[in-house]
Amino acid sequence: MSKLERYEKEQLNIDLDGTQNRKMPDRELIVNRPRILEIIDAMKTYNELSRIRRSAQELLNQVHDARDDHMNLFNIDSNGETIRLRSGFLLEELQKIIESRTIERCNYYIEHLQKGLLETRTNKINDLNLNRWREYRDIYTDSLWILDRRDSTGVHSADYWGNFIPQIPRQLMMRYTKQGEWVLDAFAGCGTSLIEAQRLGRNCIGVELQKSVADKARKLISSEPNDHNVVCEVHCGDSLSVDYPSLLKERGVSSIQLLIMHPPYFDIIKFSSDPRDLSNARSLDSFLSMLGQAVENAAAVLDKHRYFALVIGDKYSRGEWIPLGFLAMDKVLKQGFTLKSIIVKNFEETAGKRNQRELWHYRALVGGFYIFKHEYILLFRKK
Secondary structure (H helix, E strand, O other): OOHHHHHHHHHOOEOOOOOEOOOOOOOEEEEEHHHHHHHHHHHHHOOOHHHHHHHHHHHHHHHHHOOOOOEEEOOOOOOOOEEEEEHHHHHHHHHHHHHOOOHHHHHHHHHHHHHHHHOOOOOOOOOOOHHHHHHOOOOOOOOEEOOOOOOOOOOOOOOOOOOOOOHHHHHHHHHHOOOOOEEEEOOOOOOHHHHHHHHHOOEEEEEEOOHHHHHHHHHHHHHOOOOOOOOEEEEEOOOOOOOHHHHHHOOOOOOEEEEEEOOOOOOOOOOOOOOOOHHHOOOHHHHHHHHHHHHHHHHOOEEEEEEEEEEEOOEEEOOEEEOHHHHHHHHHHOOOEEEEEEEEEEOOOOHHHOOOHHHHHHHHHHHOOOOOOEEEEEEEEEO
């Protein structure tokens, strides 16, 4: 590296390995679009690499120095045209400009940044702007989900044994729905999916067999702010036989855009004494038959080419590993779905194993088995 390049990097507050000295925050920005585009347009007219870098660095510094989570960049007035974006996108694009070694490369990244601010490119199943795909660092795209703890913000509660973690429905809705679309959770429990739908601006219908649990879910949902004014309701009924077309018609719609199911994992946890409860199935074949009936019933109102997520785990029985997830997957594939992904999600501790880590370690050594530390999110697409 020449002395000039070393000096420029020092002036731009960049480490010699090309990384930014300060940690880049990620927050929502409210930006004056004409003003930021004016600055970016000016960069394209500069004939000196150092001047382009300096301008990009000055803009980057403004983002770094913002103290409010919803920063008004460039002193927006009430009549100004604004754009909302994540700071991560803006910072990464600016960093690429700063690190470029030629004016041609700088202009390439400048044009990419302009496109992200001016144009929106989405697909048919979500609201994500693919011209600003770097914004979505919080959306998982890997098939292994390592989550240290469940989201306990707002009204979310882990009190109900068998509740899945809120991050699962949140991820699914961000990837596979748009705001205002309809989600169905056929095994609603205490309303985890509905709470997340309400937060994200999706309408959601949940079906719960037990009245006491449905009542608890309604109470939790009503306590969560409904800033998007969406419908999130729990219907007390049997997911195997509920009349979904009528249920939707009462709310002015005829179909759903995402189906989520988190059924009992056969008889691992007995949720009730109701014979309609899948946890009371007489046998494994009976469980799979009941699950298949629930899928068939709900799939009838799922739009073609939209997604269905089945969250399920395996079980042990008499020293034998029962591949419940894969047996359920096979059942679904016979009902007009294609498999898109098998996601493996970790869990560190269950209610049944809480504070018994050493005991289960001993049991595993004695019994020659491995302790369950995962479950599946089986992702299907309706043909």
